[in-house]
Amino acid sequence: MTNDPSNINQDQEGVESTIVSEKQSDQGTDLSRRTFFKRFAVGGGAALLGGGATYAAGSASVEGRIAKDYPETNEDFKPFRQKNTTLSYAASPVLAARDNTRMEQFKKLHDKPADYFWPKLFQHFEHNVPYDNSRPGFTQLDGALQHASWMPWANWSGPKGKMLLFGGTGVPNTPPYTWDQSDKHENKHQFTDAKEAADAVRSAGRLFGALRVGIARNDKRWNYDPIYDLTQDKELSWEKDFPFKPKSVIVMVVPMDYDGMATAPSRVSAATAGIGYTQMAVLAGAMKHFMNGLGYNAVGAGNDLAISGAYGIMAGLGEGGRNNCLLVPGYGPRVRICKVFTDFDFEDEYDQPHTWGITEFCKSCKKCADACPSQAISHSTEPSFYPDHERAKEPGYNWSNHIGVKKFHTDAKRCVDYWLETDSDCGACIASCTFNEPDFWHHWFIMAINPFTPKLIHGLMAELHPAFGYGSTQNPEKVKKFWRTGEGMRVNKHNKSTFGTSNIS
Ligand code: SF4
Numbered sequence: 001m002t003n004d005p006s007n008i009n010q011d012q013e014g015v016e017s018t019i020v021s022e023k024q025s026d027q028g029t030d031l032s033r034r035t036f037f038k039r040f041a042v043g044g045g046a047a048l049l050g051g052g053a054t055y056a057a058g059s060a061s062v063e064g065r066i067a068k069d070y071p072e073t074n075e076d077f078k079p080f081r082q083k084n085t086t087l088s089y090a091a092s093p094v095l096a097a098r099d100n101t102r103m104e105q106f107k108k109l110h111d112k113p114a115d116y117f118w119p120k121l122f123q124h125f126e127h128n129v130p131y132d133n134s135r136p137g138f139t140q141l142d143g144a145l146q147h148a149s150w151m152p153w154a155n156w157s158g159p160k161g162k163m164l165l166f167g168g169t170g171v172p173n174t175p176p177y178t179w180d181q182s183d184k185h186e187n188k189h190q191f192t193d194a195k196e197a198a199d200a201v202r203s204a205g206r207l208f209g210a211l212r213v214g215i216a217r218n219d220k221r222w223n224y225d226p227i228y229d230l231t232q233d234k235e236l237s238w239e240k241d242f243p244f245k246p247k248s249v250i251v252m253v254v255p256m257d258y259d260g261m262a263t264a265p266s267r268v269s270a271a272t273a274g275i276g277y278t279q280m281a282v283l284a285g286a287m288k289h290f291m292n293g294l295g296y297n298a299v300g301a302g303n304d305l306a307i308s309g310a311y312g313i314m315a316g317l318g319e320g321g322r323n324n325c326l327l328v329p330g331y332g333p334r335v336r337i338c339k340v341f342t343d344f345d346f347e348d349e350y351d352q353p354h355t356w357g358i359t360e361f362c363k364s365c366k367k368c369a370d371a372c373p374s375q376a377i378s379h380s381t382e383p384s385f386y387p388d389h390e391r392a393k394e395p396g397y398n399w400s401n402h403i404g405v406k407k408f409h410t411d412a413k414r415c416v417d418y419w420l421e422t423d424s425d426c427g428a429c430i431a432s433c434t435f436n437e438p439d440f441w442h443h444w445f446i447m448a449i450n451p452f453t454p455k456l457i458h459g460l461m462a463e464l465h466p467a468f469g470y471g472s473t474q475n476p477e478k479v480k481k482f483w484r485t486g487e488g489m490r491v492n493k494h495n496k497s498t499f500g501t502s503n504i505s
């Protein structure tokens with residue numbers, strides 16, 4: 001899945017491929033750059049020069065600043081029932097049959113029977129995915145990539161097969177997100193202080209493959225309550241069913257490949273998300289066993305147990321975007337998030353929500369909303385406590401929206417419907433985002449000056465993004481480009497004889 005569209009969207013590139021991606025992104029954008037420089041001369045220069053002065057003055061920082069009351073909630077807020085995510089209904093024939101009204105709302109979008117959803121959803125992971133070799137992004141080559149990206153899940157999930165394969169993204173207590181604590185060491189390791197513990201966890205996370213690691217307090221507001229187990233169609237309680245009382249949540253993000261996501265919507269962008277989910281599972285699985293090895297209880301989670309984007313904010317890793325994704329400085333929404341719940345207490349070493357002016361920037365930038373093929377993303381200027389999309393006023397329609405939290409609410413039914421309609425996990429809202437950029441120095445510069453640039457300039461900055469050749473979606477050329485990106489991976493690209501026999505003799 002690209003996102004769990006019900007929530008802050010990553011409920012959201014593998015190894016650091018950005019060095020390769022930078023070079024690749026350089027290609028083919030010369031024309032756009034010339035256009036950019038013309039526009040830059042007119043207005044963009046003012047923004048950069050003004051921001052540059054601030055930067056030079058030393059007041060800008062890519063560290064962001066603490067935002068204590070973020071995210072904001074109101075009196076109507078309560079923890080979200082996991083059952084009420086759109087994907088629960090799309091993936092569970094039992095739920096679909098039990099609550100036909102909700103399925104009727106899906107049906108209004110496309111007039112398909114209720115039992116259309118879940119077989120379609122599982123088709124994404126199967127080896128015999130339908131293909132069309134005349135359609136870039138949906139050929140057998142592209143389908144094989146998508147299938148392979150999820151296959152480690154199949155090996156972990158064993159006889160329960162498909163359900164767990166899908167469940168890897170949202171079903172609790174499934175391998176490798178097991179609730180079993182039998183691996184716990186009998187001796188509790190004692191750190192000198194909480195800082196030593198937090199540093200050790202961050203170092204272990206980096207070794208396991210995390211791009212960034214944040215540590216949040218367990219916060220009941222963001223935990224799904226009750227939890228929902230799709231494999232049994234059963235609600236689970238934190239008090240009665242969960243194996244321990246969690247104190248802390250270790251939140252980790254893995255980056256997704258820039259060129260893979262740039263193909264959205266396609267099977268290649270779906271594969272980019274798929275391998276992200278696989279990496280999440282390795283990462284959270286390893287961290288769970290690390291905490292167990294230190295003698296503490298721990299459970300890893302993908303999209304299950306809690307709203308990942310919200311925990312990403314609580315752990316100071318990024319801000320919530322209009323597209324309902326966690327936007328991480330330097331990567332934007334092009335990350336996936338996993339969590340590890342533990343009873344270890346990090347005392348005064350918890351991270352806090354931060355702002356880099358990203359949510360503020362979203363008020364002027366609507367690139368993701370414009371790019372969304374299903375019109376699922378809000379075009380409103382201000383975030384709100386309640387959904388305000390086209391059908392939001394229909395009685396009973398907002399069952400998948402988390403009301404009472406101030407954000408840009410999406411119409412997730414439209415999003416899921418589009419995935420199934422097009423056989424793609426889409427991801428256009430990730431690929432098009434102004435903050436989704438390769439790791440160039442000038443992108444970090446813009447990141448650093450953003451909080452200090454006036455709102456008026458944000459719209460201009462968003463306009464300059466496509467002028468650089470970034471963020472286009474529905475572009476078959478990006479698929480062709482993706483399949484050439486491996487070329488840069490060859491170590492001896494310019495000297496084929498380096499490892500050949502001719503140099504040895
Ligand atoms: S662009 Fe729209 S349809 Fe596509 S994943 Fe994002 S919200 Fe869903």
Ligand code: SF4
Nearest residue numbers: 321322362365368433
């Ligand atoms: S595309 Fe623009 S509006 Fe949408 S999340 Fe990214 S910065 Fe915000």
